[in-house]
Amino acid sequence: MKTIFTLLVATTLSLTAFANSSDAYKKAMGKALTEMKTSRTVDELTNTANQFQRIAKASQDEWLPLYYHAQCYVLMGFNTDREADERDSYLDLAQNSIDEAMEVSANESEIYALQSMLHTARLVIDPMSRGQKMMGASGKAIGQSLALDPKNPRAQYLLLSNEVGQAQFFGKDPAEYCGRINTLNTNWDDLNQSPEFYPKWGKGQISDMANNCK
């Protein structure tokens, strides 16, 4: 009798605990992702990144919180109001999280796409001296991302964005990329089917590019 009772209580408690942990993860991710949508300033992004870091520490087998933690800091790394040294230190933090995320999930196309953005952020800080090295690194990461998932719409977008940027720099007409841009824009929603909490960003960016083609 006593044994059954103990077992019952234990089971109830552990079930509650399990449900709590999984629910809490979902709840916390949901809240942090909602907040991320409106985070623009360094302060807002720091707070959001802190949330993702807490989630990452409490759920160590998830790569998504690490991905978003890194993404917040990559965005801060693009913030031109801040000094170069500070932006580099944001990107150092982002790189740590990307490395950790790759350890949790080795073959994730999205992480490589984010890695490519990080290299581009490094380039933007000092294009004259970092241009060549970081342009190569960014291109290489996109290649790795597409090798893991040729359909990844964000990797496709980043590739097009690099190519168009270069064409413009060299005074070429970027119109030759419009076919691929329009295709990606049209198919975005179909390509962008991914499980809950997976990266979804990019629709606005590609539709802006498509509008420039008109």
Next chain:
Amino acid sequence: MSFLTKITFTLLFSFSFFQAAAQSISGKVLDESNQPIPGCNVYLEGTFYGTSTNAAGYFKFDAEAADSATFVVEFLGFEDFRQTISLLGEVEINVTLKEAFDKLNAVTVSAGSYGTGDNDKTAVLNSLDVVTTAGALGDVTGALQTLPGTSTNGESGRLFVHGGSADETGTYIDGILVHQPYTSSAPNMAVRGRFNPFMFSGTAFSAGGYSAEYGQAMSSVLVLNTNELQEEESLNLGIMTIGADVAGTIKWKTGAITASANYMNLSPYMSLIPQNYGWKSAPEALGAGLSIRQKTANNGLLKVYATADQSNLTQEQSLVGNPEQTQTVGLQNNNRFINTNWKGQLSEKWILKLGGSFTYNTDDYKINTIALRDKLLGSHLKSLAIHEVNKKVHVRFGTEFFYKSYEKRINSGVGADSVNSYADHKPAAFAEAEIYTSNTFVVKAGLRGEYSTYLEMANISPRLSMAYKTKDHSQFSLAYGWFYQDPVNEQLISRDYLNYEKAEHYIFSFTKKLEDRNVRAELYYKGYKNLVKYPGKNERYTNDGNGYAYGLDVYFRDKKTIKNGDYWLSYSYLKAERNYLDYPTSAQPSFANSHNISIVYKHWFSALRSQLGATLSYGSPRSHNNPNNIQFMDEKLRAYKSLDLNWSFLHRENIIFHAAVSNVLGFNNGFGYNYSPIPDANGTYHRTEILPAAKHFFFVGCFITLSRHGARNQLDKLN
């Protein structure tokens, strides 16, 4: 109580147990000077409960957890705060975060040191600056001459630092000595650095007070660090008005090999542009290089770099005091050089570097019928261990072995050769400790010892430096040390009993970095002892010479004020006197003028995909000795002035055009006079002026990169 009631009670109890621990946790996070830190991550470890501090450093969050939990506060640049707290009641906790020690952001000793590199904290120029500075023409030495502390000597092309002669600068590649860092040139024609600036990812140029790791340099060291493993395979082509070069890289998973070849011939160029000197055959050079990179065990990288170069020229010179009569001066140079080094991480706390270099250099001069040959054989072996005792204490120590043999052979056209030579073996050892007390203070103390088998003498040099950083990005550094050097080859072959020459440095420097603006000012004093002196004809050389130099260097760099523009200003004041060589008295040497100014500007025009560069240089009049004047070193040359321009155009991703012209405004520069060795019948010494090779130098080149990724270019060849 029924069974059911019991369960209900238990469940209720357990429910309420969880409820009971829902507590609010609040407080403030401050730094050590009681300023709030916003944006800290505050949470209970292993849970989702937490928040960030607001602008006032304040935080508050609710947590439902067990009776106690580990409370954590984290913020970039500070040590984590961790404490087990009881959650049986409202919790208020105020935290003071301690600044974390981070070597990368800590103070660095910068007295005397001008780093150029992308990751170097003492960097005042980055690696690209070395090749995009107008007037430098892609020469590392040329770019460094726009930094304060250097004196421009147009007829030499070498580095003269803080009142020291060019022989007082030591050049190292990856920590290994380069015995012959410059090309050979006709007398009074500027030489260039032997090495392609694109080989290097960083340069540390120290104008004094440098580490005990470096010896045999009384004034300065130039430490060039070569590139790591190449990222991809490529073929580079350069077509220039003065020649062509080609380099190809083949890569495998853990290594790469680059082969290069170059050919320069100034004859077509010199037939177009009027020259100040007559040439029987214009300078011509042929060179080949091989560079290997191989990753090894222990996270190691092996680097091998080998070159074979030869060059020749024949000049027609009119004789001093008798312009109708000419003599031919021919020079043929042969140089073989190999530099190998390996760096590996033996364990988390130990790094080992091993390296060696070998140089074979001959210069064959032919002056009419007189043949003269300088032959140099040099070698340097070095081992260096770097140990991290703890985060704040690092030690480095090593042993070295230098070998040098030099031979001067003269044949006057009749009879046997007259040969003078010497050979020296020099073991050396050094040790240095770097101790940080915090992010803001560091002290570095080292000791170096050498023994020369030729001089039969040892020397011990202490080195000491320290730096202090204030909150507002200002830094103060002090450096002190003794620096010994062998007398130069021509003096050593005299076989007189000579000693080391010695310099003692005192340096005080101030630097301030504000966003993309850098200011630096440096005061120094240098005392010279035991300089070689020529007491008189047929008397032995002695070490009775002495001298001093003191001065002020100012550097300002601003990448911010002008959009797409970048400029730096350098000013050096120098007061130097010496009594050495054949000086009858203490005097200002001709290479050490009082004021040097450089203004370098670069502007990127994105619409034109072009970078325009301009460098304005001024050197105050140098002193010179006129044997017709009874007073020694009593006359001054004209001031040196030059405005140099360059233009780089990115035609396509992989094609760059480059053009440069020196001394656009056509200033009439002169570098001194050659006097006839004997006076004429009236007792007058005749002279001819030492002029630049031509008033202007023009350069046009096209650089093409072919690679699997078409996007790669030679942006770093924008010289």
